Amino acid sequence: MDHEKVNILLVDDQPAKLLAYEVILKELGENLVVASSGREALEVLLKTEIAVILVDVCMPELDGFELAAMIREHPRFQKTAMIFISAIQVSDIDRLRGYEMGAVDYVPVPVVPEVLRAKIKVFAELYRKTRELERLNQELEDRVRARTAELENSTAKLRESEQRRSMAIAAGKMGSWDWDWNSGDWMWDEGQYRIFGVGPESFEVNPANVQALLHPDDVDQLRKAIAEFNKGTRAYETEFRIVRPDGEVRWCVGTAAATVDDSGRVVRVSGVTVDITERKRAEERQNLLAREVDHRAKNALALAQSIVRLTRADEVKAYVSAVEGRINALARVHTILSLSSWQGAELSKLIDEELAPYSLGGQIILAGPEVQLLPATAQTLALALHELFTNSAKYGALSTRSGRLTIGWQVEDQLLTLSWEESGGPLVMTPKSRGFGTRSLLASVESQLGGQAQFDWRAEGLLCRLKVPLTRKTATAAPGKFDAPSSAELQRASG
Incomplete structure (x- = not known):
């Protein structure tokens, strides 16, 4: 499977050994970057994204342990994998010191090519997987932020739309209502109560009470609307009069639309009432x-x-x-x-x-x-x-x-x-x-x-x-x- 190559830094003061490492690791198909000293290695690290560092412990001026300590002090390289190569017998104390400096493994000399390749390959893949996971996490976070922003924007627009609808309904002397066809439950908004001249605290919305507020000559309009919906009509509009509790007569126009289930039966009727008294x-x-x-x-x-x-x-x-x-x-x-x-x-x-x-x-x-x-x-x-x-x-x-x-x-x-x-x-x-x-x-x-x-x-x-x-x-x-x-x-x- 094709994948993006990663950079592997080889650090050793002996050119022959660097050449040997390059030959051994060439089969991995990664980018091999060489440095002949610790200072040169630091310069490379500052300019290049490195996945794995293969460093010789024994180098003049700046040995492997000192180089590892300096690398770990930099925030960018605190998790970079480092493998030490030692030509001398490494004691447990030396190993412990190396691990403290940030080494993840040791490779003794003479180097076994298959072992070195296997160790480098593991950490290169780990680096690649880690970067891919970071990228996926970043994309996920970006999508979550975008989706969150979209939802917030949608919610804000919905809230503004509802406010505009409420203002339009109030300004237009309108009211909206919803009727559960099966249970008989009604829901009125503030505008509907205002048109009928009643309040939610003292008026129970049910067919009997609503009918009692209709003008006697217009009660048949309600019965006719119910009959039309039972026949399969999906929308209905009519003019009617209401008689408020204080005796005032108001002219209204009502528009209703039915919601049906999979079998075509009416399950809900929603509508809008408009006070047209002034127009009349x-x-x-x-x-x-x-x-x-x-x-x-x-x-x-x-x-x-x-x-x-x-x-x-x-x-x-x-x-x-x-x-x-x-x-x-x-x-x-x-x-x-x-x-x-x-x-x-x-x-x-x-x-x-x-x-x-x-x-x-x-x-x-x-x-x-x-x-x-x-x-x-x-x-x-x-x-x-x-x-x-x-x-x-x-x-x-x-x-x-x-x-x-x-x-x-x-x-x-x-x-x-x-x-x-x-x-x-x-x-x-x-x-x-x-x-x-x-x-x-x-x-x-x-x-x-x-x-x-x-x-x-x-x-x-x-x-x-x-x-x-x-x-x-x-x-x-x-x-x-x-x-x-x-x-x-x-x-x-x-x-």
Whole structure:
């Protein structure tokens, strides 16, 4: 068997003897290194890894015993095998001294080649085996360290992963559970207890107690899931509701997966529960908002249709101006309501928006407390005010510099009374017929809001009083429930 050669150091001061040793040991196939003195041998040892040292006891300057003592003092060579060769009769005392110096054997002269080769071979093989064992031990230690580091790294990653999973479950309002199908034992994590609103110290997890927390209308979902797993289903997902002990209802989505044995029978079911209550509520709010937007859009279109259909004018330009003005009034109140998320509008803000195009520096006086109008009331009054401002700018007090307009309002017993009083303008004549503005004002205030609209066409200026109940059912409907007056209503209001 091929093996790595080892170095054998031959030390003797006589060249002939060194040559003889080389010839004898050549058959071993090892590397033979020669040194003719003890000092030369020390130099070789410092530069070369030596397996066995064959040294002559009797050498000038530095004999074999002294050389052995110096070799053993060095940490690298404390276990190096040394064989002494002695040409003189060695006494027991000399042998004892040699062994104390670190010799492992003695070879007498004349040297028997077979004996010398056998002794050298034994220690060379021993050295080789020792080095191989050291190498294997080192490799084993390296593998153990690598495996230990790998396990530590894997454990650290697993711990980090578990921490991240726990954090993700907590942040995502999730819980995990495990159910032993055969024994019926359940295991819940902290998130599962939190979702159900119970604690491990007071709640025993078992089918009966879990079912008691399910919404009565969703108990069949649990029975259905069990039936599906019994039929061979490996995964199941469903939405369900739970009723916490404090009475709060929560929406959840549950996902479960089955583990089966070699025969295909279910032995364990594990799953995750996610609290989706906020998502459900958001969906409900979104659906409600969509319905409200749809309703408001239909109302706005219906009102715009009525405006277009019933507006009268002698020429196209006047017709377009009238229609645009009324639709712009709707747009302005829509903006106010949008900024309040359709919670309502402040009356003074509504008036400010409508009078902005007619503010003529001191001609208009406002007086009244803060009054919050519901969306339906705000839309109706916006159109009414627009008609009043438009008529005043064309024919009334706002049509001249000398004209004055006073708008006052007050609330008593949830009844809003708004007065519109003009003065200083052109002479007022009672109209022979009512235009669209007057008709729509009457229809909206009286039919839609259950209020009253009174007109007094005084010669010095128009006096109008609007009375609107703030708590009437039609006026307090949910945002978006404003219904535009129909054409029939407008026609009836025209009387």
